[in-house]
Structure formats: C-alpha cells, structure tokens
Amino acid sequence: MISLAVTASLSLTAPELPPLPPIKREAQVVYVDRSGALLGVRGGRYGPPVDIAKLPAYVPGAFVAIEDRRFYDHTGFDPIGIARAIVVNAEQGRAAQGASTITQQLARNLFLSADQTMERKAREVLYAVQLERTYSKKQILGLYLSRVYFGGGAYGIEQASRRYFGKPAARLTIREAATLAGVLKSPTNYNPIEQPQNAAKRADLVLAAMVETGVITPAQRKQAMAQPLKLSGAASSSASGYFLDWIDAQRRSLVGAPKQDIIVETTLDSAMEAAAASTAKAVVARHQAQNVTQAALVALDGQGRVRAMVGGLDYASAPYNRAVTARRQAGSAWKPFVYLTALEAGAAPDMTVVDEPVVFGAWSPQNYSGGYAGTLTLEQAVAQSTNTVAVRLADEVGRPNVAATAKRLGIVSPVNTDPAMALGTSLVSPLEMAQAYSAFGNGGERIQAYGVERIRTVGGQVLYQRKASPAQAVIANPALSDLNRMLRGVVASGTGTRAAIAGYDLAGKTGTTSDYKDAWFAGYTGGFTAVVWMGNDSGAPMKRVTGGAAPAELWRGFMVSALKRAPARPIPPGPPPAILPPPEPAQSIDTLLEAEPENLPPAEIVDEPPI
Incomplete structure (x- = not known):
C-alpha cells in the first residue's frame, strides 16, 4: 500500500527530493586470456557506464522488453505496473510479479540494500524519480547495464558478454543479447552454462517480448532461435580462479594498486x-x-x-592452490x-x-x-x-x-x-x-613460468610489457x-x-x-x-x-x-654435443659407497611396475 501512496503523492506534486548520494565506483582489474576472453575481475566490481550508442539497438532493447516495457515513458516508477502486480499477486496469493522499473533497480543497486522493507521500497521510488530528473534515459540504462549481475562472477553486460561469449557487448548477436537479458531474472536458474535448457527457454521468452515491443521482427526472432548458442571456452571453467590468485599477486608487485581501470593480458588458454x-x-x-x-x-x-x-577441483569451496602453494x-x-x-x-x-x-x-x-x-x-x-x-x-x-x-x-x-x-x-x-x-x-x-604478458589501461596506455629473457x-x-x-x-x-x-x-x-x-x-x-x-x-x-x-x-x-591447440612438434634434439673435459676417475656404478644415513624418511618411496 505504501507504494500506491507514494505513487499517488508523486503523481499529484513534484516534491523537492533530497540530493542523490555520490555514485562510487572503484577501479577494476580485468583479466583476459591469451585471446582476449574475460577470465575474471578483481578490485572494483562494476565497470564504467555503458555507452548505449555503441551497442546494437537490440541489445538494450532486449533488457527493456523483458524488464521494463514502459521504461521510456515513465518517470522512474510505473503506476500501471504496480497496479498490475498487486492484482496478480492478490489472485495468486503470493509475490508472483514484481513492479520495479529499471530505474528503481538501478536506485537499489546504487544506493540501497536488498532488504524487503516498506521504508526501503519508498526510498527506492524517491531515488528513482530523482535519477530520472538528473540523468537521461540513455545514461540510466547505461548505468544499469554496467552493474546488474549475470552470474559466474560477471557484473555488467561487458563482463557478461566476455564471460559467456568471449566478445565485447558491441558484437553480441540477437540470440546472445536475449540470453543475457533472460539471465537477470535468476542468474542461478538461467545461467547458460549451468542451466542451458532453462536459459534457452527464457531467451525464447525474451525474443517474443522483443517482437511485441518492436525491437525485432518475427523473421529476426525465427532466425535467432535457429542459431546455436556458441559459448566461450572461458565460460565453462571456474578453475581460472587459482590462476588469477597466482597472477594477481604478481600484478600488484608490477603496477601496484590501480587508480583507474586496467586490463591484464595473460598467457592462459581458456580452452x-x-x-x-x-x-x-x-x-x-x-x-x-x-x-x-x-x-x-x-x-x-x-x-x-x-x-x-x-x-584443485573446486575453487569456490577450496581456493587453496595445490599447483603453486602445495x-x-x-x-x-x-x-x-x-x-x-x-x-x-x-x-x-x-x-x-x-x-x-x-x-x-x-x-x-x-x-x-x-x-x-x-x-x-x-x-x-x-x-x-x-x-x-x-x-x-x-x-x-x-x-x-x-x-x-x-x-x-x-x-x-x-x-x-x-x-x-x-x-x-x-x-x-x-x-x-x-x-x-x-x-x-x-x-x-x-624457463621461468609466468602468466602476465602485458598490463594496460582501458585507454591503451601500456603499464607493463614482459620482455623476452x-x-x-x-x-x-x-x-x-x-x-x-x-x-x-x-x-x-x-x-x-x-x-x-x-x-x-x-x-x-x-x-x-x-x-x-x-x-x-x-x-x-x-x-x-x-x-x-x-x-x-x-x-x-x-x-x-x-x-x-x-x-x-x-x-x-x-x-x-x-595438443589440438598447442603447436605439436617432436622433442627437439637440442644443441650440438658440448666438448666436455675428460671425466675424473670414478668408481663403478655397481660399487656401493657405504654411508651412514642422516634424516631418513620413516618409509621408502615406491613406484609402480611397468604396465
């Protein structure tokens, strides 16, 4: 009921709202594999605001179609959506539908907790109205797309696009955009890696909404549904957390704490x-x-x-690195x-x-x-x-x-x-x-094992470049x-x-x-x-x-x-034989030199018989 009261109040008056809190964003360290696919992000969780103008129109259109169809018409909250949600929830006796607009979701992400209280919901609506007064629709949508969570550790559409498809968001196909838009309802249930069938059904629902809102044509929808979803090799592996822990320490010693977003180009082959x-x-x-x-x-x-x-077998539950530390x-x-x-x-x-x-x-x-x-x-x-x-x-x-x-x-x-x-x-x-x-x-x-090839700013300034020894x-x-x-x-x-x-x-x-x-x-x-x-x-x-x-x-x-990805070649013979000095006289290998043992292990080391 408080949402209806706020809605009525805001529809009748234009109150002086408190100023928005500052929007804070820490610098990010983005790690990519040898082909540029996203491995992970350390430091700041969120990327910079997305430039909507640089995305195909169907990318933001997919999110608007499934999350907030009246986004371009409302002033921060949607009275029609709120009324519809109340009716549906009353009929079903449960919270079957939500009514938060994209702007409200952004307000919650920027300034508020996820607590389900009436006070928090009211402040969410107030902040949403203030956001609409302060920023353009494109700016709001750009901020929103830079912060929403897509599962798999990916925050924002740019991270998600690189995580799941190994490409920047500007190159997403219609089917890929619909898949990502579908993830938002539940990053666990609609993760295209872990729940491919659920993700596909949800993507089809998004495509239908895109047709209804005029983002794409029925023919484009049919073509998109017929295209197989090609996932990035990096997406199917969470094991890179061990590698990232190892090189994150190296990155700190090389360039210190970043004051701006940086990209670390690594040696890892995601496949x-x-x-x-x-x-x-x-x-x-x-x-x-x-x-x-x-x-x-x-x-x-x-x-x-x-x-x-x-x-190890599961980084999430056991991040101890047995390849390096053990x-x-x-x-x-x-x-x-x-x-x-x-x-x-x-x-x-x-x-x-x-x-x-x-x-x-x-x-x-x-x-x-x-x-x-x-x-x-x-x-x-x-x-x-x-x-x-x-x-x-x-x-x-x-x-x-x-x-x-x-x-x-x-x-x-x-x-x-x-x-x-x-x-x-x-x-x-x-x-x-x-x-x-x-x-x-x-x-x-x-050789010296290493994992960092280059570190650069998002703008292209090279901060570190490994030199061949x-x-x-x-x-x-x-x-x-x-x-x-x-x-x-x-x-x-x-x-x-x-x-x-x-x-x-x-x-x-x-x-x-x-x-x-x-x-x-x-x-x-x-x-x-x-x-x-x-x-x-x-x-x-x-x-x-x-x-x-x-x-x-x-x-x-x-x-x-x-070996299908590594250059397969025979073991090289190495350099020409060295001219060695004559060996010093030595006892036969068959002659055992008696010696008193020191610090012997409690049991012998064994090995297996030939198979």
Whole structure:
C-alpha cells in the first residue's frame, strides 16, 4: 500500500527530493586470456557506464522488453505496473510479479540494500524519480547495464558478454543479447552454462517480448532461435580462479594498486584450462573408491607461458592452490635429475647396472615389485623405475650434485641430500616441477613460468610489457638427447604407458610416494610440458594409486585436447654435443659407497611396475 501512496503523492506534486548520494565506483582489474576472453575481475566490481550508442539497438532493447516495457515513458516508477502486480499477486496469493522499473533497480543497486522493507521500497521510488530528473534515459540504462549481475562472477553486460561469449557487448548477436537479458531474472536458474535448457527457454521468452515491443521482427526472432548458442571456452571453467590468485599477486608487485581501470593480458588458454578442469574432475570421480580427493595440473609452453593451471577441483569451496602453494614429495618423478647428473658425468643409456639389495646404515631402498631384476641398462632402470639403481647412482655422482642439477633446471624449494633424496623425498610444487621438466622438451633451456604478458589501461596506455629473457642453456648434449631417449621409453614401454598418445613424440616420468600419499605424472613433447599431481590435502594415503595409473590417465586426457591447440612438434634434439673435459676417475656404478644415513624418511618411496 505504501507504494500506491507514494505513487499517488508523486503523481499529484513534484516534491523537492533530497540530493542523490555520490555514485562510487572503484577501479577494476580485468583479466583476459591469451585471446582476449574475460577470465575474471578483481578490485572494483562494476565497470564504467555503458555507452548505449555503441551497442546494437537490440541489445538494450532486449533488457527493456523483458524488464521494463514502459521504461521510456515513465518517470522512474510505473503506476500501471504496480497496479498490475498487486492484482496478480492478490489472485495468486503470493509475490508472483514484481513492479520495479529499471530505474528503481538501478536506485537499489546504487544506493540501497536488498532488504524487503516498506521504508526501503519508498526510498527506492524517491531515488528513482530523482535519477530520472538528473540523468537521461540513455545514461540510466547505461548505468544499469554496467552493474546488474549475470552470474559466474560477471557484473555488467561487458563482463557478461566476455564471460559467456568471449566478445565485447558491441558484437553480441540477437540470440546472445536475449540470453543475457533472460539471465537477470535468476542468474542461478538461467545461467547458460549451468542451466542451458532453462536459459534457452527464457531467451525464447525474451525474443517474443522483443517482437511485441518492436525491437525485432518475427523473421529476426525465427532466425535467432535457429542459431546455436556458441559459448566461450572461458565460460565453462571456474578453475581460472587459482590462476588469477597466482597472477594477481604478481600484478600488484608490477603496477601496484590501480587508480583507474586496467586490463591484464595473460598467457592462459581458456580452452585448455576448461579441458584440464573437466578432465581432473572426471578422473578423480572415477577413482573416488581409491580415496582420491584432489588433483592439480600445470601446463607450460616452451617459453614458460602458463597455458593451464588447475589448483584443485573446486575453487569456490577450496581456493587453496595445490599447483603453486602445495609442496609434496615427488617420488620417482624426481629421478630424471639423478639420471641427468649421471649422464653429464659420462654415463650412457646402454651402461649396465645391477638391481640388487643395497644398504645405507639401517635403511635399504625397496623396489615396488619387492624383488630385484639383476643386470639392467640405465635405460631399462628408468623405464621400470628401479629404486635401488637410482639410489646407488645418486650416491656415486654425489647427492649435492643431483640437488644442484635440480636447482639449475628450475626447482626452487629446498632439496635434501640424504640417501633417499634420489627417490623424491624433497617437497616440491607441480609448478616448479613443470619448470624443470620444460628444459627437457625445449632444447635444454631453462624457463621461468609466468602468466602476465602485458598490463594496460582501458585507454591503451601500456603499464607493463614482459620482455623476452635471453635463452639460458642448462643442458648440453649428449646428456639431453640421452635423457630424452630414456624418458621416451617410460611412456613407450615402462611405467607411463597409459600416458601414450599415438602419433606424438612424448616422454615423461611417473612418481608414487610412500603409502601412496602422492602420485605424479610429469611429461612433455616438443615445447609443451604438463605436470599432474593427485592425492589428499590431509596427506591420507590413497588405495594403491600410482603415478602410472590415475595421474597418467589425467595427463593423457588433458593432452589429447591440449595438443589440438598447442603447436605439436617432436622433442627437439637440442644443441650440438658440448666438448666436455675428460671425466675424473670414478668408481663403478655397481660399487656401493657405504654411508651412514642422516634424516631418513620413516618409509621408502615406491613406484609402480611397468604396465
């Protein structure tokens, strides 16, 4: 009744209304993927007012048709709409219809809370009238379209257009405009990603309203309904929250707090990101019975650009980034650093070693099989992930040298040098493992993983531009080509056969830790590396999940999709063989140097048998 009283009062008089509160808007940081599609917004929630003149007429027309048909005729509130809503609500005994105009919705958004009180509703009407006296209809509609919520973290039509369709609002089609206008009634129930059928029905209703109001013709409606809705790859992935958290900290260090809207151009490939997130969820779901609850994935190109980063299965409920922040034992995924150190010291893939019991004081490493294979080549030992050979080899070449190799390639976490270090007892993140493995697949050059390419203002002023760093060769031949040969064998016939993809040159290594607490697969092709970790945040053991099983399955599922977008090329041979100084005399690899263990882990690191 108070709405009717206000309506009657305002229709009879033109009262002096209190001035409008100031309209405040904080500066926005808009993140876009490598193709310009919206990833997310940090800082200010709302964009600048939309310039209606730059939009196709059917875009604002869609919102007016479904939200407020008499928008261009009323003075802030709609007496006819209020009367209609009262009658319908009385007949149905519930609040079946609302009567808020676009101007009232804007007034509520700008100045008021969403509390359902008569006082708030009255102030809403007063502010709406004042808005109409202060601004033109185009300005009001532009403000409105910059602030309404479309779901998926998108506020305003510009964010929504880039979120769902990967394009600016000025390029929306009639069907896309109707879809976005339909979302406003319920961003949850009419989200085109999560509720495509509901969204389609609602869009058809909007199109009908657009015909009734003369925005489009019946023929245009028929044509729009026949067009399939093409959604952006970014829209289907909420996993980018992990990536945005990671680069938001970098952005702050590069340009500080923005005083105006800025756009951060990133390295992320939204389609790869979506594939990584959906594959991770599917694989974990298939292995839930084995007590697998979490997964992480990082994919880098040969220059260090992060193309995909999945820090967990659900950012909304668990934003902790397992790809960057979590550090877990790498298991046998660490062994390539051991073998590379040995190859650089003069070893060769065909060199023979003996898989037999070895003892360091009170500790003796065990193989996954529980037995010993006898005489093997180094290449066979890598493919079968033989623990005894890796431990003896690290001891002979020097565990501090193995640690130095890992650091040289990109491991930044502390590395222990006890006898079990060869089996991956050091704590590392998937991101730094991806950095280190990238040198194997890009010709022996160290890379630095990064996610920010450029930062600019909306007006185009460049605030930061990443500059290419000089290539830093960290692996020479023949060691590089020999290691790649050995790690190809892991995928071709060893513990990583589930990661194989016909027609591609792939190499990698599996990793499984004590009591099955962590499982890894780290692999690469020419100029593209991906690392997968699976486990539980609590550190609880999984049920016999090895790196060659679920992680290799996740890695392969992601790579099948990613290799369609990444330039697929063979693993490069790297630089010509370096002229190395003659190696110093060393004991045979088969001769174990007795040593007293220090700070040994409570249980051995294991790995899986060849499949």
